[in-house]
Amino acid sequence: MAKKVAVIGSGASGLAAMKCCLDEGLQPVCFEKGTDIGGLWNFREDALPGFASVYRSTVINTSKEMSSYSDFPIPKEYPNFMHHSWVIKYFRLYADNFGLIKHIRFRHHVDHVKPREDFSQTGQWDVTYTNEKKGNTSTEIFDAVMVCTGHHVYPNYPRDSFPGIDHFQGKTLHSHDYKDQRGFENKRVVVIGIGNSGGDIAVELSRHAKQVYLSTRRGAWIHDRVSDHGLPFDIAKSSRFQRTTFGWLPLSLRLKLIHDRLNQRFDHALYGLQPEHHFFSQNPTVNDDMPNRIMTGSLIVKPNIKRFTETGVVFEDDTVEDGVDAVVFATGYRFDFPFIDESVMKVKNNQVDLYKYVFPPNLDPPTLSIIGLVQPLGSVMPISEMQSRWATRVFKGVDRLPSQDAMCDDIRQKAAAMSRRYYSSPRHTIQVEYTPYMDELAGQIGVKPDFKRLFLSDPRLAMEVYFGPCTPYQYRLVGPGAWEGAGQAIRTQWDRITFPTKTRPVKVPAGARAKSGGMPPGILKLLVLLVLVVAILFTF
Numbered sequence: 434m435a436k437k438v439a440v441i442g443s444g445a446s447g448l449a450a451m452k453c454c455l456d457e458g459l460q461p462v463c464f465e466k467g468t469d470i471g472g473l474w475n476f477r478e479d480a481l482p483g484f485a486s487v488y489r490s491t492v493i494n495t496s497k498e499m500s501s502y503s504d505f506p507i508p509k510e511y512p513n514f515m516h517h518s519w520v521i522k523y524f525r526l527y528a529d530n531f532g533l534i535k536h537i538r539f540r541h542h543v544d545h546v547k548p549r550e551d552f553s554q555t556g557q558w559d560v561t562y563t564n565e566k567k568g569n570t571s572t573e574i575f576d577a578v579m580v581c582t583g584h585h586v587y588p589n590y591p592r593d594s595f596p597g598i599d600h601f602q603g604k605t606l607h608s609h610d611y612k613d614q615r616g617f618e619n620k621r622v623v624v625i626g627i628g629n630s631g632g633d634i635a636v637e638l639s640r641h642a643k644q645v646y647l648s649t650r651r652g653a654w655i656h657d658r659v660s661d662h663g664l665p666f667d668i669a670k671s672s673r674f675q676r677t678t679f680g681w682l683p684l685s686l687r688l689k690l691i692h693d694r695l696n697q698r699f700d701h702a703l704y705g706l707q708p709e710h711h712f713f714s715q716n717p718t719v720n721d722d723m724p725n726r727i728m729t730g731s732l733i734v735k736p737n738i739k740r741f742t743e744t745g746v747v748f749e750d751d752t753v754e755d756g757v758d759a760v761v762f763a764t765g766y767r768f769d770f771p772f773i774d775e776s777v778m779k780v781k782n783n784q785v786d787l788y789k790y791v792f793p794p795n796l797d798p799p800t801l802s803i804i805g806l807v808q809p810l811g812s813v814m815p816i817s818e819m820q821s822r823w824a825t826r827v828f829k830g831v832d833r834l835p836s837q838d839a840m841c842d843d844i845r846q847k848a849a850a851m852s853r854r855y856y857s858s859p860r861h862t863i864q865v866e867y868t869p870y871m872d873e874l875a876g877q878i879g880v881k882p883d884f885k886r887l888f889l890s891d892p893r894l895a896m897e898v899y900f901g902p903c904t905p906y907q908y909r910l911v912g913p914g915a916w917e918g919a920g921q922a923i924r925t926q927w928d929r930i931t932f933p934t935k936t937r938p939v940k941v942p943a944g945a946r947a948k949s950g951g952m953p954p955g956i957l958k959l960l961v962l963l964v965l966v967v968a969i970l971f972t973f
């Protein structure tokens with residue numbers, strides 16, 4: 434009989450987890466406490482405690498080709514940067530295509546996940562849940578558990594760090610509870626925090642409020658979605674070729690190039706945003722409109738708040754704004770898994786020990802995985818899918834984890850690397866970079882693209898894999914779960930990228946070529962090709 438896997442949550446990660454269970458011949462049973470799929474991306478008019486949900490205007494900040502599940506490209510008609518309504522539409526297509534809905538129990542809340550007494554022999558779990566439709570609670574045995582609850586459920590709401598807040602007469606709320614500009618028209622608003630929520634909300638409100646102040650204790654480098662030649666930045670800048678060549682440069686030079694480029698768009702010092710840390714030390718804030726809003730004066734950047742008065746705020750530079758009507762705390766989230774038995778794992782101050790951010794290292798056998806907890810520089814969808822591919826194979830016993838000591842070593846090394854790179858903040862405990870992390874997990878399963886083989890069998894495709902954007906389909910070319918459509922998905926990726934904007938016929942002058950972002954000129958490609966040929970000849 435197929436092993437039964439409890440999948441907790443049916444958002445971006447839970448959908449991928451179910452699909453991967455089915456691929457590996459496991460039986461998923463998904464517990465979803467809401468009434469629909471999509472998790473965070475399932476927009477709700479009202480913010481409910483315990484549920485993550487986007488605001489009305491949220492647009493994803495990774496492009497569609499980089500956000501696809503690896504064997505199900507997002508259709509060409511979809512915009513490159515999707516509003517949440519397109520993201521949810523894609524999830525529905527995915528769920529329908531792979532027959533996922535019938536595996537979901539909606540309005541089922543998981544209360545407790547606990548290893549059974551004979552866990553060391555069976556690896557089994559008692560999952561206790563409440564059926565909220567019927568109001569009854571049951572316990573069921575599962576062979577494995579995939580926790581797919583994300584990290585946007587519990588607001589980090591540090592009111593206590595702000596003296597005087599209890600006497601402030603205006604409105605205060607967390608970005609978790611923000612939906613749109615309604616209620617803020619003509620008001621004077623302070624937004625605290627310059628992550629992606631703070632940036633989005635401050636910009637949106639600046640179009641409707643009387644005045645918006647964006648308060649940041651550190652500043653930030655602001656990155657836009659649209660890059661060279663109007664291409665999505667993660668398409669223009671994500672090729673393996675670019676990563677390798679850029680990686681050869683000394684860090685100081687890389688940083689100079691990036692900072693110069695960002696300052697060319699607008700001078701971060703002139704706009705009061707320049708941080709003391711460098712670009713790589715902070716989770717990037719992606720915002721297309723912020724400099725425009727600052728330029729119009731409707732958005733004013735301020736330092737951290739020193740204290741609240743009854744009617745306003747005093748900033749750390751001792752400037753005062755009186756007559757403040759509302760303060761939005763866009764101060765991020767803390768993650769937690771209150772339903773997982775304490776003997777399995779503990780979260781403290783957003784720190785948790787997980788092997789490659791997936792497996793608690795002390796579990797033997799390893800039959801519980803955390804999917805999609807990471808905060809990637811890149812899209813989480815393909816990453817959750819890759820984690821699920823790995824986890825389901827570990828549950829089956831076809832892939833094995835190293836010893837507990839080796840896993841703990843890996844965890845320590847990753848934590849040390851993270852604290853060298855990022856400034857210390859609870860928002861920087863689960864950071865991963867898309868390509869290195871995908872490659873690392875792909876290496877565990879045996880699905881990393883094999884360039885030598887690919888080059889010998891299909892040199893054109895090999896060139897696109899190396900010089901083109903590092904799209905998720907690359908991880909379906911070989912190995913377990915290889916998809917026969919992967920090559921074609923890679924060959925046609927530029928058609929899907931360019932389709933949504935080529936909405937009016939334009940006469941291109943003879944000889945002119947469509948730009949393809951990060952693709953180097955032909956001569957350089959030839960040179961790299963030559964190096965590859967020599968490398969292959971020497972290896973065989």
Ligand code: NAP
Pocket residue numbers: 491492493494495591594608625626627628629630631633649650651716737763764765766808858859860
């Ligand atoms: P976040 O990235 O954690 O940013 C929180 C901000 O609040 C930071 O600027 C942080 O400053 C500041 N902060 C925290 N505690 C503070 C305190 N006590 N006093 C003053 N400032 C404080 O949170 P987020 O912006 O809500 O984003 C959460 C996740 O959702 C991220 O992964 C983000 O990329 C994602 N997101 C995506 C979109 C989109 O796709 N369009 C939109 C919104 C959010 P420090 O840096 O100094 O700690």
